[in-house]
Amino acid sequence: MVDISTSISGTTLPNVFFNASGVWCQHEDELQAMVESHSGALITKSATLAPRQGNPSPRYLPLPLGSISSMGLPNEGYEYYLRYACSFNYSRTKPLFISLSGLSLGDSVKMVEAFVAADLPCMLEINFSCPNVPGKPQLGYDFEAMDAALATLAPLIKKPFGIKLPPFFDIAHFDLVAAVCQKYSNLAFLTCVNSIGNGLAIDFETETALIKPKDGYGGLSGAMILNTALANVNAFYRRLPDKQIIGVGGVASGKEAFLHILAGASAVQIGTQLMEEGPAVFERLNKELAEIMAAKGYNTIEDFRGRLKTL
Numbered sequence: 001m002v003d004i005s006t007s008i009s010g011t012t013l014p015n016v017f018f019n020a021s022g023v024w025c026q027h028e029d030e031l032q033a034m035v036e037s038h039s040g041a042l043i044t045k046s047a048t049l050a051p052r053q054g055n056p057s058p059r060y061l062p063l064p065l066g067s068i069s070s071m072g073l074p075n076e077g078y079e080y081y082l083r084y085a086c087s088f089n090y091s092r093t094k095p096l097f098i099s100l101s102g103l104s105l106g107d108s109v110k111m112v113e114a115f116v117a118a119d120l121p122c123m124l125e126i127n128f129s130c131p132n133v134p135g136k137p138q139l140g141y142d143f144e145a146m147d148a149a150l151a152t153l154a155p156l157i158k159k160p161f162g163i164k165l166p167p168f169f170d171i172a173h174f175d176l177v178a179a180v181c182q183k184y185s186n187l188a189f190l191t192c193v194n195s196i197g198n199g200l201a202i203d204f205e206t207e208t209a210l211i212k213p214k215d216g217y218g219g220l221s222g223a224m225i226l227n228t229a230l231a232n233v234n235a236f237y238r239r240l241p242d243k244q245i246i247g248v249g250g251v252a253s254g255k256e257a258f259l260h261i262l263a264g265a266s267a268v269q270i271g272t273q274l275m276e277e278g279p280a281v282f283e284r285l286n287k288e289l290a291e292i293m294a295a296k297g298y299n300t301i302e303d304f305r306g307r308l309k310t311l
């Protein structure tokens with residue numbers, strides 16, 4: 001019997017799969033469905049200081065090879081997720097992650113201070129990479145600002161935490177971002193990747209952009225970003241041996257999950273496929289990954305994690 005459990009910063013996940021922040025996690029009923037699903041963990045929607053309605057609809061659409069979305073950080077405000085984290089039953093088999101996405105460093109500090117004061121077992125994933133808030137350039141592409149944010153937040157958080165990064169496309173950027181991350185010993189994991197920002201999907205017949213926000217510009221996710229996601233997972237796996245990578249991007253079956261783990265991922269988040277299939281996707285992914293591992297003779301995740309071969 002193969003074992004698809006894993007651990008992040010010493011916290012055990014009964015299996016490697018959980019939701020990508022933003023999908024099936026804005027409201028308590030969605031989070032409860034995640035608790036009851038076959039996921040190995042759950043993460044909340046990126047919280048801002050105040051509740052947000054987000055961008056006008058249509059703001060999410062499946063595409064032939066994935067999806068385009070420009071939600072604009074709709075969320076209930078961080079206190080809603082803090083209350084949820086305070087009432088969460090941590091004796092359950094699966095851990096809770098909390099995503100925070102401050103619209104300013106000051107906002108991030110206030111939210112982090114509140115969670116640190118609550119001293120809960122949940123782990124923070126600080127979102128540096130939302131591409132869809134009009135007028136807000138994402139921190140993940142401003143390396144000095146990201147370094148400054150980490151210099152403020154890492155000491156406040158004290159415990160192990162993670163960051164959600166955008167995809168990078170230049171080897172020099174992998175090097176620069178890894179050098180920034182290496183400075184923070186309690187930065188324990190990197191979640192790679194957020195959507196590829198500001199794509200444009202157009203309807204051929206109506207000659208119109210498919211989503212409303214930002215003249216139709218939105219984050220690209222799903223199958224079309226799998227190979228970019230694998231590259232980012234592996235690039236940071238190679239550069240940061242003391243940290244863990246959570247892989248996200250283009251996982252629709254056990255096969256893509258296997259590839260993310262082979263590239264170095266210690267856990268795998270599901271976004272577009274969860275949006276399209278619902279929480280039942282996790283039972284299928286568990287089964288498919290276990291079957292692939294059995295067929296290849298691997299008993300645990302660590303038997304093949306990061307063992308990507310090159311020519």
Ligand SMILES: O=C1NC(=O)NC(C(=O)O)N1
Binds near residue numbers: 069194
């Ligand atoms: O970090 C995010 N990434 C996305 O692709 N979309 C959401 C959002 O727009 O809320 N946030």
